[in-house]
Amino acid sequence: MSVRFNPGALSTEAAAQVQVATIPRLPPLHVPRPRLVEALLEARCRLRLICAPAGFGKSVLMNECARLVPADTHLVWLDLGGRSFTAEALYLQLSKVLNYAAPASGNAQQDLTILLDEFPRPLWIMLDDYPREATAQFDACLDLLLERGPESVSWWVSSRRQPAWKLPRLLLQGDLFELEAEALALTGSELRQLLRVHRLELAEDTFKQLLNGSEGWLAGVSLLLLSADEQAVRERLVAGTPLLRDYVHKEVLDGQSEDVRRALFSLARMPRFSSKLCEHILDGIGADILDVLKTFQLFIRQIDNCGEWFRLWRPMALMLQRMPEAVSPTQTHLRACQWFANRGEMREAVEHALWAGQPEVAANFLQRYGQEQLLIGDNVSHFMKWRSELPQDLFNSTTRLIVLHGWALIISARLDEVEDCLADLAKFFPQPDARRQAQLLAQWQALRGFLARLRGEPEARSYCLQALEVLSDHAWAQRVLCYQALSQQAMADSQLELAQQYNSEGMKLARLKGSVLYEAMLNVDRIQLLEITGEFERAVGVLEESLLVLRDNVRHSPIIGRLKLLQGHLLAYQGLDEGAREAYQQGRMETETCGDSYVFFGYAGLAELAARNQELPTAYHWLREAERLTQWRHVPEARFRGILPLITAVTWLYQGQLKKAKSGFLQILELYDGHTYLAPSGFYELLPRVQRYLAVVDMLSGRCVLAIDTLRELIEQNLRSQRLGLACECRFTLAEALQLDGQLAEADLELRKALGEASRQHLVKPLYELQHRQPQWLGKVLPTGKDESLRDRLLQFEREPEELIASSEEMILSNRELTVLRLIAQGCSNQEIAEQLFISLHTVKTHARRINTKMGVARRTQAVARAKALAWL
Numbered sequence: 124m125s126v127r128f129n130p131g132a133l134s135t136e137a138a139a140q141v142q143v144a145t146i147p148r149l150p151p152l153h154v155p156r157p158r159l160v161e162a163l164l165e166a167r168c169r170l171r172l173i174c175a176p177a178g179f180g181k182s183v184l185m186n187e188c189a190r191l192v193p194a195d196t197h198l199v200w201l202d203l204g205g206r207s208f209t210a211e212a213l214y215l216q217l218s219k220v221l222n223y224a225a226p227a228s229g230n231a232q233q234d235l236t237i238l239l240d241e242f243p244r245p246l247w248i249m250l251d252d253y254p255r256e257a258t259a260q261f262d263a264c265l266d267l268l269l270e271r272g273p274e275s276v277s278w279w280v281s282s283r284r285q286p287a288w289k290l291p292r293l294l295l296q297g298d299l300f301e302l303e304a305e306a307l308a309l310t311g312s313e314l315r316q317l318l319r320v321h322r323l324e325l326a327e328d329t330f331k332q333l334l335n336g337s338e339g340w341l342a343g344v345s346l347l348l349l350s351a352d353e354q355a356v357r358e359r360l361v362a363g364t365p366l367l368r369d370y371v372h373k374e375v376l377d378g379q380s381e382d383v384r385r386a387l388f389s390l391a392r393m394p395r396f397s398s399k400l401c402e403h404i405l406d407g408i409g410a411d412i413l414d415v416l417k418t419f420q421l422f423i424r425q426i427d428n429c430g431e432w433f434r435l436w437r438p439m440a441l442m443l444q445r446m447p448e449a450v451s452p453t454q455t456h457l458r459a460c461q462w463f464a465n466r467g468e469m470r471e472a473v474e475h476a477l478w479a480g481q482p483e484v485a486a487n488f489l490q491r492y493g494q495e496q497l498l499i500g501d502n503v504s505h506f507m508k509w510r511s512e513l514p515q516d517l518f519n520s521t522t523r524l525i526v527l528h529g530w531a532l533i534i535s536a537r538l539d540e541v542e543d544c545l546a547d548l549a550k551f552f553p554q555p556d557a558r559r560q561a562q563l564l565a566q567w568q569a570l571r572g573f574l575a576r577l578r579g580e581p582e583a584r585s586y587c588l589q590a591l592e593v594l595s596d597h598a599w600a601q602r603v604l605c606y607q608a609l610s611q612q613a614m615a616d617s618q619l620e621l622a623q624q625y626n627s628e629g630m631k632l633a634r635l636k637g638s639v640l641y642e643a644m645l646n647v648d649r650i651q652l653l654e655i656t657g658e659f660e661r662a663v664g665v666l667e668e669s670l671l672v673l674r675d676n677v678r679h680s681p682i683i684g685r686l687k688l689l690q691g692h693l694l695a696y697q698g699l700d701e702g703a704r705e706a707y708q709q710g711r712m713e714t715e716t717c718g719d720s721y722v723f724f725g726y727a728g729l730a731e732l733a734a735r736n737q738e739l740p741t742a743y744h745w746l747r748e749a750e751r752l753t754q755w756r757h758v759p760e761a762r763f764r765g766i767l768p769l770i771t772a773v774t775w776l777y778q779g780q781l782k783k784a785k786s787g788f789l790q791i792l793e794l795y796d797g798h799t800y801l802a803p804s805g806f807y808e809l810l811p812r813v814q815r816y817l818a819v820v821d822m823l824s825g826r827c828v829l830a831i832d833t834l835r836e837l838i839e840q841n842l843r844s845q846r847l848g849l850a851c852e853c854r855f856t857l858a859e860a861l862q863l864d865g866q867l868a869e870a871d872l873e874l875r876k877a878l879g880e881a882s883r884q885h886l887v888k889p890l891y892e893l894q895h896r897q898p899q900w901l902g903k904v905l906p907t908g909k910d911e912s913l914r915d916r917l918l919q920f921e922r923e924p925e926e927l928i929a930s931s932e933e934m935i936l937s938n939r940e941l942t943v944l945r946l947i948a949q950g951c952s953n954q955e956i957a958e959q960l961f962i963s964l965h966t967v968k969t970h971a972r973r974i975n976t977k978m979g980v981a982r983r984t985q986a987v988a989r990a991k992a993l994a995w996l
Contacts, residue, residue, distance in 0.1 A: 144834060145200050145220075146189050152248050152345070153183065155359075159302065166300035170269055170293060173213035173281040175304040176420045176436070177374040178342025182251050184307070189249055196245040204432050205283065210235065210264035221262070235271065245275045247979060255267040255419070269293060289367035304424070308339025311563045321348045329353055335439065336360050343438045346370060363445055371442050375421065382408045382683045385450065387421060387435070392478070393459065395432050404458040411857040417555045421903035464488055470502055477512055478772070485509070486517040486524065494530055494600040498640045499680040504718035506531045517759050519547045521831045522563060529570045531606075533577065536720030536758040541574050549587045552700040556754070571599040576608040578761040579800040603641050609649050613802035614655065617844040622652055622947060627959055636771035643669045644683045650689055654941060655807065657847030657884045659693060666690055669698070684713030685721045691728050695735075696848075697913035698887030721757070723749055723763055724805055726772050734774040736889055742774045768805050769813060776816060777895075785820045788813050808849050811841060815853050819892075822856065827864035834860060845945070851880040855889040859897060874904055878920050883937060887914045936977060943970040948987045 138770055152434045163184075173181045189636055190453050192198045194910075198218050201213075209229035217223070217238060226750035227234050239246070247509065254261065269278060280286070293299035309317065314334055318325060325333065333356060337344045346367045359367075377385055386405055390396055393404075398413045413433070416423045422439040426432050427626045434440070442785040443449060456479035463471035469492045476485035489509065497503050510518055510528065548567050554560040572586030594602050606629030613622035626649050631642035646669045655661035666686055673683050687710030694703035711725025726749035733742035749767055751756075759868035772787025792812050814837055822830035833856040841850035854877040860958040881889065890913045893901050905916045936944065939960075946956045953967045960967075980986050 146186060146198075147200075147202070149186060150183060151485050152317075152320050154313060154320055155187065155315060156180070156184060156308075159184055159306065159739065160191070163300065163302070164191060167297075168293075168300050169272070169276070169298040170280065170300070171285075172290075172299065172301045173307070174285055174301060174420065175277075175283070175307050176422045176439075177283060178340060178370070180341045181307070184302075185249055185251060185279055185281050189247075192247055193245070195756070196247055197242075198247045198249065200249045200251065201254055202251045204665060206253050206254045206256050207256060208261050209258075210261055210522045212887050213261075213264070214238065216632070221246075221424075222444045226598075227641050228411070233268060237270060239268070239276050239825075240273050242273075242275070245277070247277050247279060249279040251281050253280050253284065253286060255284050257287065259287070265934070269298070278410050285420065307341070307991060309334075309341055310339065314339070314344065314486055317344065317348070321351075323353070323356075324358065325353050329357055332357070332360055333742060336441075337422055338437050340436060340438050343367060343376075346986065362751050363442055367442060368446065371439070375439070379421075381473075382412065383415065383419075383421070386412050386416060388435070388443055388446075388448065388450045389450070389455045390416075391440040392455050393434065393437055394474075396425060398433050399460065400462055401533075403462045405453055407459075428504060432614055434888060435524070437548075457481065457484075460484065460488070464491075467491075469493075469496065470505060473509060474505070477509065482513050482517055486520065487514075489525050489527070490521055492527060494527065494604075495638060495640055497527075497531055497534060498680050498682055500783055501717050503531050503534050503681065504716075507535060507718065512692045520547060521773055522566070524959070526566050526570065526601075533570075533573055534720065535718055535756065536577070536723075536762045537756070538574060538577055538759050538762060539757075541570065545571055545574075561593050562595060562598070565590045566598065566601060569594065569598075569605050573604055573608045576612055577773055577804060578617070578759075579583065579764055579803055581612075581799050581801060587612075599632060599636050600641070601637075603633050603638075603645070606632070608649060610645075610652075611804045611807075612801065614652060614807040615804070618848070619652060619656060619845045620949065622648075626652065628984060635817075639672055640680065640682060642841075643673050643680075645685065647682065647685050647913040650686075650693075651805070651807065653850060654693065656698075656765060656845050656943075657851065658879075658939065659697060659848070661886050661939075663690075663693055664695075666693065679713065679717060681714055681717040681719035681721065684710045684715075684719055686710070687713060688721060688728065691725075691732075694729065695732055696888045697885050698890070698912060699916075700732060700736065706731065720758055721805065723752060723758070723766075726752060730770050731773060734770070734777045735888075737777065737895075739774065739778055742770075742795050746771055746774070762803060763806075764800065764803055765794050765809055765813075766803060768794075769809065769816075773816065776819065781824055785817065788817050808846060811846065813848055815849070815856060816859070818853075819856055822860045822863060827860045830860040831857060831864065832963060845941070847941070848886060849882070851877060851886055852889040854880065855893055859893060862897065862900060871904065876901075878905065878917065882917050882920050885918075887917055890917060899995070936974065939968050940974050944966065944974055944986060944990055945970070947974075947983050948990065 127255060134319075148642070163173075173185060175181055189200060191200060199217060200588065201216055211227075214227065214231045214234050218227075218431075221238070221242060223238050223242075225237075231967060264978035265278075265286065268276075270292075273819050286720055290301070294301075311334055314330070318330075333344065333347070337347070346364060347356060347365065349364075351359065375457070376387070379387075385503070386401070386408060389405060390401070393400075396404075396413075400407075401413045403704070404535045413423070422436040423433050423438050426434055435443070456475040460472050460479060463469075463475065469488050473485045473492070476482070476488060492506075497506065506527075510531075514924075518528065525547050529541050529548075532538070532541045532544065545567060548563070548570070551563060553559070554563055568586045568590035573584060575581075575583035587608045591602060594605070606625050610622045610625035610629065613625060625902050628644055628647075629645045630642060633645060634961070639977055646665055650662045650666050650669075653659075666689060670683065670686050670690075673680060673686070675702040677683070685689075687706050691703045691706035691710060691917060694700075694706055707725050707728045714720075714722035714725065726745045730742045730745035730749065733739070733745060746767065749770075753760075753767075755762065768787050768791050772784045772791070775781075775787060776783040792810070795810060814833065818830045818833040821827075821833065836855050837853045838850050838857065841847070841853060854873060858870050858873035861867075861873055877889070881887070891906075894913060905920055907916065911919075942960065943956060946959065951959070953964055953971070956965045956967045958963075974986050975981060975983075978986050978989050980989055
């Protein structure tokens with residue numbers, strides 16, 4: 124032990140008394156934050172750095188930790204007060220508090236190293252409020268001590284400035300634990316504690332406003348709560364307080380250069396900014412101003428994962444905007460508008476033009492907005508907001524703006540308002556020349572055709588076909604949408620091969636133009652087509668691939684929401700209820716955020732899932748939410764004609780209210796009876812599904828013979844139309860009706876046929892009804908194992924020999940083989956079949972060989988003739 128230390132001064136008891144005496148007192152309204160204290164104390168490293176802007180409780184947090192210093196550890200607390208400091212001053216302070224007797228050599232770095240090396244006990248050195256101005260010599264000294272100092276010394280530093288230390292190296296070596304503003308921000312539970320200390324109770328909405336508006340900034344919250352009741356808190360959140368303004372002036376703005384102050388006041392108007400944007404809007408200040416703001420912790424918050432985009436902390440931005448010296452926003456927003464427009468980011472360009480009070484400029488930029496951009500993030504919601512902010516005459520001033528407006532309304536399902544767009548577009552006829560006249564008419568027809576499809580009107584087909592004949596390559600986006608409308612129309616009309624053809628044409632065009640979003644949009648229809656034809660496994664594969672591609676290209680999109688909703692639908696059909704519920708919720712939130720009308724299917728799907736699991740109050744809750752949504756968003760009944768009554772009637776059916784259920788199903792048929800409406804997009808099997816449910820009602824009401832006749836006819840119709848999934852569901856119901864009618868042998872045969880079809884399709888949904896009503900009968904054919912789900916039992920059935928129970932007059936073809944056979948019957952070559960089904964030529968030939976083998980024929984023509992004789996085609 125070196126004699127240069129005074130051992131008598133280092134007894135544990137005496138040291139503890141000295142330490143407590145030198146630590147500042149805690150504030151009277153102090154709220155402990157154990158989550159942060161524990162994280163700091165558990166860290167095993169040389170440096171604990173608490174680096175954040177003013178008012179985040181850095182000193183108080185370090186104070187809490189100081190009071191928990193281990194018994195064998197000596198504590199030194201040095202309050203630097205944010206002032207300049209030197210290595211010599213640090214040596215003098217440490218040698219004094221540590222009772223170090225050796226004289227200084229004149230080399231402060233060397234003296235500090237010797238002092239710390241020779242100190243006989245573990246040591247915590249807490250430097251509170253590190254120098255706020257750059258001090259190169261002091262930073263270099265500390266950097267060397269952190270790198271080469273003894274392991275027994277732990278440095279604790281609170282700072283408003285990022286010190287110029289080798290922090291990345293310390294982090295990689297495990298020698299750094301850093302807390303920044305995001306971690307120091309108050310959590311909801313900590314804010315509730317602070318309210319209790321202030322003896323204040325807030326309503327939940329006010330509490331959320333306070334938490335979100337303050338973003339957990341401790342000083343801001345504390346000053347808002349001083350001598351306040353709830354009404355005062357609400358008012359102060361809007362207008363601020365003199366105390367808070369004074370705090371921002373003294374703790375943030377005072378002492379800053381004119382350039383920094385100007386930058387802060389300008390950036391307070393910006394929702395997001397980058398280094399290059401700062402250089403553009405802060406003309407003359409320089410490109411490094413953002414680095415200066417970050418280094419000196421001037422309330423800059425990173426909002427991406429790459430360190431490119433930032434914003435000011437919300438309460439600071441609002442406070443700066445309210446100050447008398449705040450700069451005029453017009454010039455700032457106009458410069459930002461130009462910068463975003465040059466980058467092709469029209470949404471931001473439009474927003475900044477509107478904030479600058481320049482609606483004509485906004486309308487000009489809006490014209491450059493592409494239709495594809497409506498499928499990114501919440502751009503549709505913003506577009507609809509701009510419509511209310513722009514003067515109406517500007518919004519209707521060009522054909523491009525009107526067409527863009529129409530497609531935004533279609534995504535939002537505000538179909539009645541699309542009529543107004545069509546009327547506005549008609550005002551631009553006639554055009555100066557024949558070519559422009561034809562192109563504008565084709566634009567009108569495309570918009571009118573898609574509108575007709577969403578309303579279930581048959582004339583959608585003729586409008587879209589006429590538009591496709593004329594639309595130029597420049598209008599490729601409208602061409603893709605016409606193909607989509609035609610594909611959906613064909614699905615609703617049970618022309619599934621035609622639907623596949625239109626979908627393939629649209630897909631080719633989207634890929635030719637390199638549009639990932641439009642390709643994914645068309646994949647939604649393709650997945651539904653695969654589902655209808657019973658190819659659930661392949662549908663899941665296409666869906667997962669589409670989601671993967673989209674996630675690599677966009678963070679948020681209505682198409683991502685639609686795919687997640689479809690994923691929930693497919694998972695529910697496969698008996699994976701938890702995954703289905705989660706996917707429905709994710710899709711619902713995504714589509715709701717993006718302003719997409721497909722959010723309706725999220726509520727409908729959750730309601731049906733709850734009803735199937737006998738969670739009836741939950742089912743009715745989601746049904747009410749679906750109805751509220753359509754009313755609130757002004758969605759006409761035609762967009763989802765019959766879907767809400769169907770889910771409601773299904774819920775009554777599960778509840779055993781047969782009369783109400785039947786009345787509901789008949790009401791749906793009346794909606795379509797006497798009209799030429801087709802089923803709505805996204806629910807193409809509406810009418811045959813209603814007919815199956817009516818047969819279920821007949822069966823449960825004791826009219827089994829009527830139900831049996833209806834179901835046999837439905838099975839035949841669905842097989843002819845290639846609706847193999849629905850045909851399988853009808854077969855399960857037929858088996859149950861036969862069993863209730865006493866035709867036991869035939870019932871068992873039909874049940875085994877149904878299970879074989881369901882196992883090939885991985886279709887579990889129809890088993891739920893049978894399990895609910897006929898558990899013992901189903902258990903005989905599909906034995907119950909310990910803790911096995913219906914899905915597990917069905918997949919085991921697939922491997923049993925009873926699967927192959929077809930009679931001599933009926934061959935078992937897979938769903939894919941049936942599809943290939945139908946395309947062969949249409950005269951398609953192997954290459955054309957491969958292109959339509961997105962499979963290889965080799966795979967087509969393999970399917971063709973298997974078809975011939977199973978049907979006992981040698982040639983394609985014989986297979987087609989045999990299939991026609993069996994009424995498969």
